[in-house]
Amino acid sequence: MTQVFYEHTPPFTEFTVAGHCNAGKINGIDLCCCAVSMLVFTVMESLSAMKLKNFKSSYSGGWCHIRFENSSEDADKAKTVLSAIMKGFGLLEKTYPSNIKISKPQKGGMNNE
Numbered sequence: 072m073t074q075v076f077y078e079h080t081p082p083f084t085e086f087t088v089a090g091h092c093n094a095g096k097i098n099g100i101d102l103c104c105c106a107v108s109m110l111v112f113t114v115m116e117s118l119s120a121m122k123l124k125n126f127k128s129s130y131s132g133g134w135c136h137i138r139f140e141n142s143s144e145d146a147d148k149a150k151t152v153l154s155a156i157m158k159g160f161g162l163l164e165k166t167y168p169s170n171i172k173i174s175k176p177q178k179g180g181m182n183n184e
Contacts, residue, residue: 073107073171075160077153079141083125086114086137086153094170103167106159111135114156121145 073090088111094103115128115135123139123146130136139149163171 072169073103075157075164075171075173076175077157077173078175079150082140082142083138084141084146084150084153086135086156088135089133091133092167092170094167103163103170106163107171110156110159110163114152117152118149121149123149 073088073092076085076087076089078085088107092101092103092107094101111130115130115137118126118137118139119128122144124143126137126139126143128135128137139146143149157173160171160173164173
């Protein structure tokens with residue numbers, strides 16, 4: 072199961088994707104996993120090109136974490152990008168409810184680092 076977390080907690084915005092879809096393969100390809108990967112790579116590339124204060128991102132197979140300060144010059148643009156990406160994750164959650172879940176972060180934040 073892939074879990075997606077997105078939260079604005081002043082002074083930061085955080086976005087985390089964790090886990091693997093394991094939705095089953097068609098011709099050797101897990102389409103849900105491919106869709107999650109494309110959304111993750113798109114948001115990472117988009118946000119890394121912006122002027123975001125204290126921007127941090129990390130990625131490894133099955134894990135992505137992004138964090139930046141809300142006071143950044145491009146923070147509103149970044150939140151717009153994240154909102155659009157979350158729409159994509161919402162569509163995936165509807166299509167693959169057993170494999171992807173948008174979750175509310177637990178108290179204490181989302182960062183498992």
